[in-house]
Amino acid sequence: GAVVSQHPSRVICKSGTSVKIECRSLDFQATTMFWYRQFPKQSLMLMATSNEGSKATYEQGVEKDKFLINHASLTLSTLTVTSAHPEDSSFYICSARLGGSSGNTIYFGEGSWLTVV
Amino acid sequence: AQTVTQSQPEMSVQEAETVTLSCTYDTSESDYYLFWYKQPPSRQMILVIRQEAYKQQNATENRFSVNFQKAAKSFSLKISDSQLGDAAMYFCAYSFYNTDKLIFGTGTRLQVFP
16 A cells, blocks of 8 residues: 555645645654655656755745645645645645665655646 | 756557666766656556666666666666556656655656557
8 A cells, every 4th residue: 555645636726725735654754755746748846855843945946935845743744835826736746755764765645636726 | 956868758669578768867976866667647656666876786676677877877767578557657767865855857658559
C-alpha cells in the first residue's frame, strides 16, 4: 500500500477562496516533505520544502504568501492555496523520504487535482 | 544550476522488445543521485530505478537497467521484454547528495504495442 497519502484527491473551489491539501506519511515519520506542481502534459516542478517545526523553504518564483505550507507534525504537511485563481488549477503532489539517510527511497503521494472555477 | 534533459518526448516499442529512454543532466557536483520514475495515467509517481553517482556499477531492477555514464552526464533507461503495463510517462530525475529535492526532466511518453 501507499506509504504517503494525500487528501483530497480532487477538489474544486471557487475563485477567491482557499483550499487545503494534506500530505501524510503512513507508518513513518518524515521531518522533511516536498511539494510539487504539475501542469497538464508538463513535468513536476518543486514548489517548496516542508520542514517539521520550522518554516518552509520556497523555490524561486513561488509565492510563499499564496502557497502556505504547514508541517506541524512528523507525519503531516499541509499546502493551502490562498485566494485561488483559475491559473492555480493544477496537479499538486507531495513526497517524503522513508528512512533517515539522504538518498533513501522517496515516496510520492497520489496527488491532488485542484480546479479553480 | 542543475538541469535534466529528456530529448525524446515520445517513444514506442513492441511488446517483448527492448527500448531505451535517454536522459542527460548538467551538474558541477561529484556526488548525487539519479532516478527514473514512472507515471501512469493515475498520476502516481512510481520509482523505477535509482543510481548513486559514486557507484560505477549500473543499477538493475529486474527488466529495468540503466547505462550511467558519469563523464558524459548521461543516464539512459533500458526496458527489456517490454510489457503493456510499462506504458506510461517516464521521468528522469536528479537530486543533490544531501537533500531529497528532485529536479525532473520533461518526461518521455512510452507507448507499448501488442
